[in-house]
Amino acid sequence: MLLGRTAASLFWMARYMERAENMARLIEVSYRISLMPKPFRAHQDDWSSALKSAHCEATFAGKYDTASQENVIQHLVLDRENPSSIRSSMETARNNGRAVRTALSRDVWESLNATWIELSTLRMNQLPSDKLPGFLDWIKQRSMLFRGAMLGTALRRDSFHFCQAGAFIERADNTARILDVKYHILLPRGAGPGSSIDRQQWASLLRSVSAHRAYRWAYRDASYQPWNVAEFLILNPAMPRSLLFCYDWISNNTLSEIEEEYGDGTLPCHETATETMNLLASANMEKIFQNGLHEFLSDFIDRNNRLTAEIATAYNFP
Amino acid sequence: MGDNFNEMLEADGSVRPPYALLHKWLETQTPGDLRAKIREAESIFRRLGITFAVYGTQEASERLIPFDIIPRIFAASEWRRLEAGIAQRVGALNAFIDDVYHRQEIVRAGKVPGDLILQNEAYLPQMAGHSPARNVYSHIIGTDIVRVGANDFYVLEDNCRTPSGVSYMLEDREAMMFLFPDLFAKHRVAPIEHYPELLRQTLDSVAPPQCEGEPTCVVLTPGIYNSAFFEHAFLADEMGVQLVTGDDLFVRDGWLYMRTTRSPVRVDVVYRRIDDDFLDPLTFNPNSTLGVPGIFDIYRAGRVTIVNAPGAGIADDKAVYSFMPDIVEFYTGEKPILNNVPTWRCSDSDSLAYVLEHLEELVVKEVHGSGGYGMLVGPTASKKEVATFRQILKKRPGNYIAQPTLALSSCPTFVKSGVAPRHVDLRPFALTGDRMRITPGGFTRVAMKQGSLVVNSSQGGGTKDTWVLED
Numbered sequence: 099m100l101l102g103r104t105a106a107s108l109f110w111m112a113r114y115m116e117r118a119e120n121m122a123r124l125i126e127v128s129y130r131i132s133l134m135p136k137p138f139r140a141h142q143d144d145w146s147s148a149l150k151s152a153h154c155e156a157t158f159a160g161k162y163d164t165a166s167q168e169n170v171i172q173h174l175v176l177d178r179e180n181p182s183s184i185r186s187s188m189e190t191a192r193n194n195g196r197a198v199r200t201a202l203s204r205d206v207w208e209s210l211n212a213t214w215i216e217l218s219t220l221r222m223n224q225l226p227s228d229k230l231p232g233f234l235d236w237i238k239q240r241s242m243l244f245r246g247a248m249l250g251t252a253l254r255r256d257s258f259h260f261c262q263a264g265a266f267i268e269r270a271d272n273t274a275r276i277l278d279v280k281y282h283i284l285l286p287r288g289a290g291p292g293s294s295i296d297r298q299q300w301a302s303l304l305r306s307v308s309a310h311r312a313y314r315w316a317y318r319d320a321s322y323q324p325w326n327v328a329e330f331l332i333l334n335p336a337m338p339r340s341l342l343f344c345y346d347w348i349s350n351n352t353l354s355e356i357e358e359e360y361g362d363g364t365l366p367c368h369e370t371a372t373e374t375m376n377l378l379a380s381a382n383m384e385k386i387f388q389n390g391l392h393e394f395l396s397d398f399i400d401r402n403n404r405l406t407a408e409i410a411t412a413y414n415f416p
Numbered sequence: 417m418g419d420n421f422n423e424m425l426e427a428d429g430s431v432r433p434p435y436a437l438l439h440k441w442l443e444t445q446t447p448g449d450l451r452a453k454i455r456e457a458e459s460i461f462r463r464l465g466i467t468f469a470v471y472g473t474q475e476a477s478e479r480l481i482p483f484d485i486i487p488r489i490f491a492a493s494e495w496r497r498l499e500a501g502i503a504q505r506v507g508a509l510n511a512f513i514d515d516v517y518h519r520q521e522i523v524r525a526g527k528v529p530g531d532l533i534l535q536n537e538a539y540l541p542q543m544a545g546h547s548p549a550r551n552v553y554s555h556i557i558g559t560d561i562v563r564v565g566a567n568d569f570y571v572l573e574d575n576c577r578t579p580s581g582v583s584y585m586l587e588d589r590e591a592m593m594f595l596f597p598d599l600f601a602k603h604r605v606a607p608i609e610h611y612p613e614l615l616r617q618t619l620d621s622v623a624p625p626q627c628e629g630e631p632t633c634v635v636l637t638p639g640i641y642n643s644a645f646f647e648h649a650f651l652a653d654e655m656g657v658q659l660v661t662g663d664d665l666f667v668r669d670g671w672l673y674m675r676t677t678r679s680p681v682r683v684d685v686v687y688r689r690i691d692d693d694f695l696d697p698l699t700f701n702p703n704s705t706l707g708v709p710g711i712f713d714i715y716r717a718g719r720v721t722i723v724n725a726p727g728a729g730i731a732d733d734k735a736v737y738s739f740m741p742d743i744v745e746f747y748t749g750e751k752p753i754l755n756n757v758p759t760w761r762c763s764d765s766d767s768l769a770y771v772l773e774h775l776e777e778l779v780v781k782e783v784h785g786s787g788g789y790g791m792l793v794g795p796t797a798s799k800k801e802v803a804t805f806r807q808i809l810k811k812r813p814g815n816y817i818a819q820p821t822l823a824l825s826s827c828p829t830f831v832k833s834g835v836a837p838r839h840v841d842l843r844p845f846a847l848t849g850d851r852m853r854i855t856p857g858g859f860t861r862v863a864m865k866q867g868s869l870v871v872n873s874s875q876g877g878g879t880k881d882t883w884v885l886e887d
Contacts, residue, residue, distance in 0.1 A: 101664050102675045197640050200653040212463050256677060360678055413677040416663055 102414030501753035540727030612654030
């Protein structure tokens with residue numbers, strides 16, 4: 099049993115840590131593309147597509163005129179007015195953690211707090227573009243340290259499971275959004291190999307979820323096949339950022355554990371999670387493409403949001 | 417201030433016995449060694465988030481309290497005397513509050529004027545006639561004590577509402593044990609780390625009479641932006657109880673509950689770290705969003721215990737302070753062990769005349785002020801400041817009390833120039849429930865500036881670990 103407020107803080111703490119890490123990956127990929135020779139930089143709108151994937155177009159448009167590299171990085175990394183910037187995400191994660199320190203192990207709290215102490219003093223002028231990759235790496239490492247501290251020291255009880263629910267809902271949301279922004283490059287289009295620009299796009303997409311090497315192990319094809327890329331990120335049960343994996347985890351290792359611990363019966367959030375899990379488990383790519391990849395992903399994002407709302411209701415989040 | 421008491425060194429340069437080993441050890445340390453230890457300590461504190469919030473500064477809204485790495489040491493015999501004095505005073509304070517809200521025998525006996533209580537802002541008429549569990553009102557008291565001689569201790573202030581600082585006492589000890597294990601090996605230092613256990617036992621012991629089974633205790637905090645939030649979280653964590661904000665609690669059908677991820681859970685004891693005024697918008701400040709609507713009514717009905725009790729502040733009021741020697745004697749039948757600082761109440765015309773004549777030597781304070789506002793420190797004030805204050809004092813004498821400046825003792829402290837004596841005070845913590853529990857030592861605050869007598873953390877004061885040696 100936890101305070102409803104504590105459960106909410108744990109959920110959002112883990113969610114924002116996951117968001118900061120995903121954001122770092124997304125910026126990393128866009129930055130990589132910007133270093134490629136011109137022909138490979140398929141579209142002038144690489145940076146605006148990063149904004150779209152990060153779901154930050156609205157906050158950006160309110161502040162800047164052009165989606166230049168400098169502006170986008172500024173907005174996604176340190177902008178305090180962007181609630182999803184790396185800085186804001188880390189601050190939100192840390193403030194949520196601070197409010198529920200009693201529910202965190204000392205190691206988890208220290209990893210969170212030490213990251214924030216270092217990040218909070220950082221200014222944009224201390225982050226010239228050649229320092230950016232090192233910084234993004236650091237953010238990923240800090241997030242992984244947090245996750246490791248959690249896995250290594252947290253009691254496996256409701257408090258842990260609420261963190262896991264937050265992290266995996268965020269991760270699923272992130273994967274689905276990135277896919278949705280790029281869905282057009284994944285659509286099957288006749289025979290013949292993709293252009294080098296296409297290959298570049300697919301590789302970037304995989305990279306943005308840290309999956310470009312894993313893909314090679316999972317699929318034997320030397321060049322990327324778009325439908326394989328889509329399948330890998332949606333339906334592969336072994337890929338820890340795929341939608342199926344996330345929902346298997348949420349449904350069978352997280353919400354089910356809370357349900358069992360509390361013994362209060364099955365609530366709407368449990369039903370939604372199981373239903374979404376089953377939907378993914380029984381899906382195949384052919385059908386998904388037939389019915390529309392974009393439609394499929396939009397429906398998934400809606401379901402994922404509904405799950406958050408149902409968890410909040412079921413467990414008395416304030 | 418050259419003649420103030422030095423806790424380590426006698427006037428002839430010899431070392432006082434409790435400091436013998438420490439003094440020897442200090443001689444083996446270079447300033448570089450000590451400086452490195454300070455940096456290590458600071459990084460530990462910051463990483464653990466042992467900070468206090470400073471209001472109104474965006475950038476440095478969480479600051480560290482300077483930590484001095486040289487411990488302050490009391491011999492067992494010194495502490496026994498102090499402890500007896502604290503126990504006596506704390507017992508009298510609770511008896512006084514009980515009396516104030518019941519028959520007011522002390523007023524009838526002519527020891528304390530009735531107006532002092534009934535006209536006092538700290539007196540809560542809503543508490544009249546209420547008897548909390550075990551008749552304890554101020555369960556946690558932090559007594560601010562200064563030393564002016566080997567056996568001369570003065571109480572500056574009794575903090576009977578929500579005294580803070582205990583987390584620093586505990587974390588300073590943790591840091592010292594981490595940084596200087598060799599020093600601990602050489603000394604027999606009385607442990608203090610069981611304070612949270614004692615606090616939990618105290619809270620459990622004052623569960624309301626209507627509580628059945630194991631009492632559920634919580635710590636009520638105003639939230640993460642409060643200056644002492646770290647301490648609230650720390651204590652809840654160490655005691656193994658929930659840390660709640662007002663939103664987490666609600667009153668239904670005459671009982672107090674907290675909102676949980678399951679069905680609501682009944683709460684029996686609330687260790688609140690918010691002021692009386694914010695406790696219940698239905699009874700006190702109607703604009704408060706920090707408290708719990710309706711909690712005061714069920715408190716009066718004996719269905720929940722609030723720690724410390726609302727209205728306990730009547731006992732640490734500055735005007736009441738001057739009556740403490742009589743109060744102690746009235747309820748204990750004994751002479752006070754700890755001294756009270758002589759206090760002139762300016763409402764009295766003879767006292768006022770004396771104060772006006774000796775303004776340059778005295779400290780003049782507002783009766784209801786706190787945090788060092790609206791006061792005059794005669795010896796360090798300019799002629800002009802004294803003249804201005806004289807006019808203010810004449811206009812509203814009843815608003816002020818005056819005290820002599822005390823020659824605070826000093827302890828060796830590590831500052832920029834090396835190890836030097838700095839002035840200190842002491843806040844021991846006394847817990848009262850089924851019995852009294854006093855942790856050996858307390859929270860030592862040190863004025864880091866040479867000659868300064870201001871030890872408040874908001875004014876740049878630091879903290880020290882406080883050791884009570886065992887025989």
